[in-house]
Amino acid sequence: MKRLEGQIVIITGGARGIGEGICEVFCKEGATVALWDVMDGQPTADKIKANGGRIFFQKVDVTNQESVDEAVAEIMEKYGKIDVLINNAGVIRDKSFLKMTRQEWDTVMAVNVDSLFVTAKAVVPHMKEAKYGRIISASSINAFMGAFGQTNYSASKAAIVGFTHSLCREVGKYNITVNAVAPGFIKSEMTDSMPDEVVKAGIEMIPVKRIGTPEDMGYAYLFLASKESGFISGHTLHANGGSLPV
Structure with missing residues (x-):
């Protein structure tokens, strides 16, 4: 049984990088994915579709409430x-x-940051009505x-x-x-654009001795998006190969 079979998932910034990795993993697990991006995400959606994924692209500006x-x-x-909403x-x-300039x-x-307010404002009322939802946002080491x-x-x-800690208390x-x-x-x-010696030095600081991949991140998100993670909320999952003690 696929873990997200029948679920409708929004993934913002899904056209490339970690977002693309999340889209691929979630589609493999049976989700229907709405790929949101201000870039052209259609090539990414087409590639995942060709591998059997259920995915469609929507050009969305996540800082604009009307667009969302x-x-x-x-x-x-x-x-x-x-x-599921993946920010x-x-x-x-x-x-x-x-x-640094003010701009x-x-x-x-x-x-x-503002995009979390915009997307959650649009999505949470529907999750509330359905009495079910998973919201997962991208922080960083x-x-x-x-x-x-x-x-x-x-x-x-x-x-x-901070947003995650607070919103979980309101919608749990x-x-x-x-x-x-x-x-x-x-x-x-x-x-990929960094000098090899810089990448190698970075990897040496990671206890598991390798760089992470978008697919690695996709599976981290998958765990928190699953129905089985229903007793985990307000949590930040550190996916860094042991680089930072938590």
Whole structure:
């Protein structure tokens, strides 16, 4: 039995990277996935469809309530429910603090933090009515240890932890759980562009001695999205290969 058979799942920022990995894993486990992105996610959706996945692309700006509301309305009209919301969309605008502009700060906060308010506002009423839901948001190892040039990013990912702790207290009575995943060093377009010696040095600091993959993250999200995780809420799952004691 596939763990998400018959479930309707929204995955934001699903066009590439960790988001694409989550989409692939969730489709393998039987979910019907709405891939949201401001980028063109159709090639990703087509690739997953070709492997038997049930997935469709919606171009959605997660910082815009009207854009999100319209996409949710389309899903509800077609499927009548939303079981899982994955808040994976995120951006970086790295720069040392004294050189960082207000726009670079605001952009990161809008996409990484404000989007959680926007998406949850649209989805939670439907989960409440159904008396079931899973909300999982993307934090980061840097929410807990920081990183040079990432005061905006690290602050935004720490805010997600606070959001998760608080919202879970409000919606738990409706059988809705709210959790977060904090990835560590994960293979991505950014890591692919790094010099080999930098990547090797990063891997040496990871106790399991390898870089994480989008698929690794997909399975971390899968656990928290499953019906079996119903007694876990307000939790941040650290998926970093042991890099950060928790």
